[in-house]
Amino acid sequence: MSGDVASPPFRILPRITDLNRPFWTGGEHGELRFLRCRDCGTRLHPPVPVCHVDHSRNVHPEAVSGRATVATFTINHQMWMPGPELPYVVAIVEIEEDPTIRLTTNIVGCEPGDVYIGMPVEVVFERQPDGDGAVWLPLFRPRREAEVG
Ligand SMILES: [Zn+2]
Structure with missing residues (x-):
């Protein structure tokens, strides 16, 4: 079933709490952050x-590399909510440090037809105003060869 892939709450801004603030605002510093247990090392998302x-x-926020791999994706051709220009790619990516952590996101910076399962990607942040502040949505683009390793 692709239903859960095609209906993420993306572009609908998250409600910021003390718990998820590091994740949604880490982009201000160019960092993709997850909470991590300092006793056993488990990332919690x-x-x-x-x-x-x-x-x-x-449990404290910790930045990861921002590198990830496309686990699955769908190309959206329908304007079902205000969002980016069509068509666009809704993907689930697995972060490099812990593939059990999966993010629903968009793949940007390439043609939708160029996206494939297993594609190496890296995070890029999209700033969205949110009340008095802002959130930084983690999107992903094709990883650049020069930056691998
Ligand atoms: Zn733990």
């Missing part, structure tokens, strides 16, 4: 205050 492995509360 969606963010939770207590590690689900060892129940530790020693």
